[in-house]
Amino acid sequence: MFSTLSPGALGLDLDHSRAVDLAAAHGFGGVDPDLAHFRTLGPSGTAEHAAEVREKGLQWGMAGLPVPLDAPAAEFRQALVDLPAALELLKAAGVTRVGTWIRPMHQELDHRQNWRLHQGRISLVAALLEDAGIRLGLEYIGPKTLWSTQRFPFIHSLREARELIAETGAGNVGLILDSYHWHTAGEDAAQLDGLTDAEIVSVDLNDARADRELDEQQDLDRRLPFDTGVIDLDGFLRAVTAAGYTGPVKIEPFMASLAERPVDEVLTEISGLLDRAITVGADAARER
């Protein structure tokens, strides 16, 4: 597990080069790759850039999957047409993780129809990613205030996400585990038992507002880890550590206030919180 600077997740508008410098300056272990930036560099420029990032002691976090999983077929097809160019850049950079989230509801497709749509498309995309040596992370979304907003709720729990991943039959698909979704899904540490590093592509750490009931928590209104103590981060981190997880961990609080504070102050805090989380996880796993 290594701390990662993901400007987008923090709501910070940083260009990629600055993000790399700030990640190094603030002691992050990694930084999220930026496919748009790679496109401006081309494959060989991207490879050079990646070498510089590595020299700064940084690993790559996770890029966004450039394929809209539940788009209309024509749009999905177009993304497949464009995919090889993106994969060439990611490969040149040495990026090994891309990810996306699963929309937890649908106005037209019921649970089983939507499952088939996702299963089929994820299987195909995963196979194309595998040829490029890239793993795919899938994030399930927990808040009831989101999954209950359309006619057909969809995957909004860890067990469902794991079954979907198993059904893709792909060895390179795993979870994006976000403590916020785990908590709002009504899950606890027992459900993380037995997870392995191979099943986890990325980890997000967040806390929740203390003044809201579980079913009232909002997807886009979270708190920094260890802030309210609403979420059992000790249990979460112990499980992730016990899984032997080796990938990126980031914070994604959707707090607009972060963008209003001095960026160095914010990143000092974020980096410190992630370091604390890694320590908490290691301690908890040891004590167990």
Place this chain on the structure above:
Amino acid sequence: MFSTLSPGALGLDLDHSRAVDLAAAHGFGGVDPDLAHFRTLGPSGTAEHAAEVREKGLQWGMAGLPVPLDAPAAEFRQALVDLPAALELLKAAGVTRVGTWIRPMHQELDHRQNWRLHQGRISLVAALLEDAGIRLGLEYIGPKTLWSTQRFPFIHSLREARELIAETGAGNVGLILDSYHWHTAGEDAAQLDGLTDAEIVSVDLNDARADRELDEQQDLDRRLPFDTGVIDLDGFLRAVTAAGYTGPVKIEPFMASLAERPVDEVLTEISGLLDRAITVGADAARER
């Protein structure tokens, strides 16, 4: 399609013999069988009773399935132990339809787990019913105010219900089609296209309150058919008639006020509404 007196659906506390007499007196085409009453009569008494009911010109509606589909395994097993005695009575009476509803949410089982539970148990129960010449009706439940009340929404649409029925692989399982669930599920007449008599075990007719949004409609607070006009009963009845449906149709308004009025007055109204519905369906199907 024949009108049926179902005292329970109307919230009327009538003993079975009186219900039979009232059904005949008020011109219903049928009356719901009462397994509890059959138990007091035994198989041969039940056969005699059924002959009398037939002599009054009444057909049997639908009995309740005496098996709790989603009970703990031990309780479900016990219901299977007890099932043959109930089937012997239903067979003696000449009842050919039993039914139950599908709970549209679960606190522990997610959609796919709950699907498997239902698929497996319904398949088994259906096979046992088939040996007795009895069909099983399944009712999907539409109101969001119900399906959104626990962690995992389950079947709450016609398409899901039909897929579940198809997966049971049983030729004797069909739908209980209730206009209230069809409406609250956000469905319209197009979705009833192509239904056949073999797919429908029972039909319920209800209207909805005019002062509530679709997603605010309550399962237990409905209106009598043709009352508010909120529900497209013409479209519903046209489709059911076009399907060549030959079974019972009843009203299930969950209006406590019915039990407070004189029973003869209530049944005159109900019987008249059902006759009107049958006429509306026939006219609509003809015009089409």
Place this chain on the structure above:
Amino acid sequence: MFSTLSPGALGLDLDHSRAVDLAAAHGFGGVDPDLAHFRTLGPSGTAEHAAEVREKGLQWGMAGLPVPLDAPAAEFRQALVDLPAALELLKAAGVTRVGTWIRPMHQELDHRQNWRLHQGRISLVAALLEDAGIRLGLEYIGPKTLWSTQRFPFIHSLREARELIAETGAGNVGLILDSYHWHTAGEDAAQLDGLTDAEIVSVDLNDARADRELDEQQDLDRRLPFDTGVIDLDGFLRAVTAAGYTGPVKIEPFMASLAERPVDEVLTEISGLLDRAITVGADAARER
């Protein structure tokens, strides 16, 4: 149902223009479209050609689906890249039916894995075809001598094929019904009951060798319809006619001897057999 000349199905090496002329000369109702020929003409040339074909009184049969459903992901993706150009030609020609067969076994993927592969890919392809107004026919393969040749048998029955089609959720996918596969799958007319025109994209008529047991019949060694009488073509044609089937019917005997005979003699025989089949179906449906 209209008779169709499909040179490939007959093992005849005819260029497309000659096939069109021969189809017209021998009284066929239609001819199979030839995508390779359309490619040489381009979209507007194809439209002109199609107008000429129509003027000769011929309808289009079914084109081959230019997507290998179970190819490695990269190859499948490439076919999707190329698909729009093919669809533009088919659309220009007014072709509305394409089809492919389902390989009934796999050396690596077991039944459920292979099902998911097919479900996902067919759903995607069907949606892309639907945008072009084209239906997709899927042919299940019956002979045990084929499905038993690798580690994992796959779909080799009508019921499985229909379930797969239902799971694609696509309104434009249907069956290619071949009497040879229906027979070798051990099926009879009862299993064709209730089929509708919307479920059938193409029909193939063949008979089987009389000197082989059912399980010994070979996929590529068949007989002309009505030759041996091994296959119940009356029952098959009655069901297809009762379904109100409006599409192409062809013969696909895989008999090398046809290519050795004078082509006019062969086509006279084939056209006559198809006319006879259409009459047999109409008579049988009427008598029933």
Place this chain on the structure above:
Amino acid sequence: MFSTLSPGALGLDLDHSRAVDLAAAHGFGGVDPDLAHFRTLGPSGTAEHAAEVREKGLQWGMAGLPVPLDAPAAEFRQALVDLPAALELLKAAGVTRVGTWIRPMHQELDHRQNWRLHQGRISLVAALLEDAGIRLGLEYIGPKTLWSTQRFPFIHSLREARELIAETGAGNVGLILDSYHWHTAGEDAAQLDGLTDAEIVSVDLNDARADRELDEQQDLDRRLPFDTGVIDLDGFLRAVTAAGYTGPVKIEPFMASLAERPVDEVLTEISGLLDRAITVGADAARER
């Protein structure tokens, strides 16, 4: 892993008391429970008997599941009626493992229909067993000479069996791993990677005839472990040992010749082979 005497698996006709004595005399670690014998003893007699067996230093192997999983529904229901009496005896004895095999083909039900049948029934039976603290082992059957004998092949591989077990959603269902089925299914040690003790209920060790091709091996014509060396028992035992497997291991060669030899001679050989296997597994796991 402990060696177990299973007279039935060896084709020996030993009454249960004698089997217990022989198991102790020949140094087996366990003996298979005999439900028929328990029935003659009743619950308290069974408890006393079990205490004696434990005093001889023997553990219980696995009893046969007294429920025919794919029987007609009425027969399956009757087995559920009778199940509690059997479970009371098994519980009194302290037996914690029962098992059955999955018939790898069906004349009427295709793969998906048969899957649903098994999934539903196993889920129900497993829940009833769980209430009694008993685990259920399922054995997949590998030989093509068996799975190809009817219209619809069914589960005949490890992966399928594991998916079925996962779909039961039961924590007390696992595999009966038989080296003979693993081999004839075309599997190798890689496919056993990552197995855990919780996934294995029982282990069978057998070798295969050297004079037959893989696809010609017969289910009921095997060889004693280490006899021909056709089966990679080292790889198999290494994986089972690496899984931390703690349950019974037996030999099930279906060799009629065993019953013709002096029983003590046979059991000396069998016990020795099982001891050798346990040593081989430990050595292989250590070396790795």
